Amino acid sequence: MEINPFEYLMNPHKRIYWIFLLSSLVVAFVFLKCHPKQKRIILSKKLWLHPSNLLDYGYFIFFIFFKVMVILPILMSAKEVALFVNITLLDQYGFVRIESFSYIQIMALFTLSVFILSDFTRYWLHRLLHFVPWLWEFHKVHHSAKVLNPLTFYRVHPVESLLFGLRYSLSIGLVAGVFIFLFGSLVGIYDILGVNLFAFMFSLLGSNLRHSHIKLGFGNIVERFLISPLQHQIHHSKNHVNTNFGGFLSTWDYLFGTLTLSKNTTNIKFGLEKMQMKNFQNLYGLLFSPFIAIYNQIKDKNFMLYFVTMCKLQRLKREQQ
Secondary structure (H helix, E strand, C coil), rough: CCEEEEEEECCCCCCCCHHHHHHHHHHHHHHHHHHHHHHHHHHHHHHHHCHHHHHHHHHHHHHHHHHHHHHHHCCCCCCHHHHHHHHHHHHHHHCCCCCCHHHHHHHHHHHHHHHHHHHHHHHHHHHHHHHHHHHHHHHHHHHHHCCCCCCHHHHHHHHHHHHHHHHHHHHHHHHHHHHHHHHHCCCCCEEEECCCCCHHHHHCCCCCCCCCCCCCCCCCCCCCECHHHCCCHHEECCCCCCCCCCCCCCHHHHCCCCCCCCCCCCCEEEECHHHHHHHCCCCHHHHHHHHHHHHHHHHHHCCCCCCHHHHHHHHHHHHHC
8 A cells, every 4th residue: 555645735535635724824824913912922933843743743754654554454444334234224124215305405415414423423432532541541642732733633542543433434334325225326425625515614614723822713602513723722721621522513512511612711731731741752652651551550450359359358257257
């Protein structure tokens, strides 16, 4: 499999596609014109050459090679899932076709369904990464960034990358399999450059500013529906790390009680607690610290179980005497 380091700039399916970067720069330029005090911070060499950013740059190069060489070969595709779902439905219910919808209606419904289910599953996987202890150890890698830049998006542990790839294949494949079963060859998707129309539009609206220091909020009303860059920055802060799990939509956070609006949030400090940050200072730490932490947790739990068991046995012996 060929490795092209420039694919992420030329592929519209990637977050740092050049058009998305350009649109984010335009939004940032307008924002800084209205907030000139932040300009000095954003353009500071200390920010872009911060050790955390330098680690992001190096990890991004590693991420490209590792994903192509290790993750993609073992990851099932959405097409495989769609085929499995379609065959399963055919075996269970036989040949079914709904012909009361036009081609345009089917395309619109399919495009919207794919976008909504993908964003919904992304919300729940992201939330699980925070609340399941062993998953949180892997997700800490992403939250260990002390400063943010667009490449921080790719500061994810390979285990997390595998989980998100699996989530994508299952959610997209499920919708595609059901629609092919119901509508057959009429299934299509409204897209721009091969990307879901809704995802493309949201990415165009400054998605790369989420991992930046451009504090752009959308206001209370809009932020109940769409995640603003500032809302995601709040998610990276130490005080609000368990809020704003949404990908494109903040609707899920609003419905399930994890929404934090940006209006009244100040003093945002990125990263983890000081004692945890020391484990994520280099490539070795990003890759292996989660496994070491999980091993220590298991070992400690086994020790505590052994300790509690021995105490109970000692108490039973005393009672028998």
